[in-house]
Amino acid sequence: MFYSAALFSQQNAEPKFGINFSGFVKTDIFYDTRQTINLREGHFALYPADELLDKTGADINAKSNYNILSIQTRLLGKISAPDAFDAKTSGLIEGEFFGTSEGDANGFRLRHAYVKLDWEKLSLLVGQTWHPMFVTEFFPGVVSFNTGVPFQPFSRNPQVRLIFNFGSFNIQGVALAQRDFQSFGPSPTDGAVIQSSSFLRNTASPNLNLQTFYKFNENIAGVGVDYKKLTPRLSTSKKIKTNETIASRAINAFAKVSNSGFTFKTNAVYGENLADLMMLGGYAAVRNDTVTDLQQYTNLSSYSVWGELTYGKEIEFGLFAGLTKNLGATENITNSVYGRGTNIDKVVRISPRIQWTSGKTKISTELEYTTAAYGKITHDKKAIIENTHSVTNIRILLAAFYYF
Numbered sequence: 029m030f031y032s033a034a035l036f037s038q039q040n041a042e043p044k045f046g047i048n049f050s051g052f053v054k055t056d057i058f059y060d061t062r063q064t065i066n067l068r069e070g071h072f073a074l075y076p077a078d079e080l081l082d083k084t085g086a087d088i089n090a091k092s093n094y095n096i097l098s099i100q101t102r103l104l105g106k107i108s109a110p111d112a113f114d115a116k117t118s119g120l121i122e123g124e125f126f127g128t129s130e131g132d133a134n135g136f137r138l139r140h141a142y143v144k145l146d147w148e149k150l151s152l153l154v155g156q157t158w159h160p161m162f163v164t165e166f167f168p169g170v171v172s173f174n175t176g177v178p179f180q181p182f183s184r185n186p187q188v189r190l191i192f193n194f195g196s197f198n199i200q201g202v203a204l205a206q207r208d209f210q211s212f213g214p215s216p217t218d219g220a221v222i223q224s225s226s227f228l229r230n231t232a233s234p235n236l237n238l239q240t241f242y243k244f245n246e247n248i249a250g251v252g253v254d255y256k257k258l259t260p261r262l263s264t265s266k267k268i269k270t271n272e273t274i275a276s277r278a279i280n281a282f283a284k285v286s287n288s289g290f291t292f293k294t295n296a297v298y299g300e301n302l303a304d305l306m307m308l309g310g311y312a313a314v315r316n317d318t319v320t321d322l323q324q325y326t327n328l329s330s331y332s333v334w335g336e337l338t339y340g341k342e343i344e345f346g347l348f349a350g351l352t353k354n355l356g357a358t359e360n361i362t363n364s365v366y367g368r369g370t371n372i373d374k375v376v377r378i379s380p381r382i383q384w385t386s387g388k389t390k391i392s393t394e395l396e397y398t399t400a401a402y403g404k405i406t407h408d409k410k411a412i413i414e415n416t417h418s419v420t421n422i423r424i425l426l427a428a429f430y431y432f
Contacts, residue, residue: 310367
């Protein structure tokens with residue numbers, strides 16, 4: 029009798045809801061052969077720094093450096109709760125110790141925070157997570173925290189995302205704001221180049237993205253389009269109101285194929301003003317009214333392509349290669365240029381790695397060879413980079429992970 033009652037109680041017990049924590053501890057040890065353009069004390073490396081010549085012609089930036097950091101250590105909380113609106117509910121919170129600025133390294137910052145409702149063929153996600161051009165099922169598996177930047181779009185954004193699921197076929201539409209990853213533009217006080225979410229917010233319209241992809245077994249292929257509009261200034265230096273905007277478009281296509289232990293990924297992006305995605309590009313003024321200081325703008329376009337081949341599971345061998353290039357503008361520009369890497373013609377990277385996993389522990393090593401071609405941005409030749417010279421950095425990276 030007791031056994032029957034206990035069994036009945038178990039069968040009719042309420043499901044348990046709450047939050048389950050997981051994450052990892054990670055330490056990176058890295059050595060660079062020269063100074064780099066980076067974030068957080070060199071941890072997030074973009075590309076080598078340009079030559080900085082002293083009075084004798086010696087390159088000040090041709091100086092090696094190293095660091096040991098554990099700021100990528102991460103904490104993830106997955107939340108479960110009762111159904112709502114006839115949908116299964118879930119939520120997620122994730123943070124790390126990367127901080128929000130150079131002075132805040134070691135500070136705990138928000139990475140992801142969202143709620144998701146899942147119906148049979150429709151899902152709604154509201155909160156902060158990856159920009160849709162960073163496809164979570166598909167991104168470089170490099171050891172470096174840069175995750176393939178500046179070849180791979182990289183941004184987390186507050187957003188509302190609708191996902192339509194038709195078996196292996198997926199369509200999603202996304203409306204996004206900006207928070208930690210912001211667009212470039214002029215300071216309202218002195219015109220200096222700054223990063224701020226206000227350039228998107230003052231347009232009063234979100235960044236929009238439409239993406240579709242198809243999954244078959246462990247393979248995936250997809251394409252997406254992106255649109256955003258910025259309002260660089262509310263008034264000119266002559267205290268005259270302005271509503272001039274700059275609209276930018278981008279397209280990305282990606283594919284992943286797995287077979288017999290090998291996995292190959294490739295991704296291509298063409299876009300205008302991709303600086304908020306940690307990529308080359310931006311925008312510039314094309315004409316200035318000398319009396320009113322009213323400006324009009326043109327985009328600085330770029331493209332990128334990367335590929336990655338991996339083999340193995342417990343012991344993984346991987347090779348990443350990427351290329352990105354500035355394509356300039358469609359009109360001649362003035363001296364007012366806003367963006368990232370606007371004096372770089374192209375960046376090339378080759379990065380082999382080996383990772384060894386045992387239980388909850390992983391040891392990884394990677395060699396990252398990155399070359400950037402710096403030059404002078406032309407104003408009368410549609411922002412083409414001329415008189416280029418190349419600088420190279422070799423990063424040797426050793427990382428230790430412990431998952432929990």
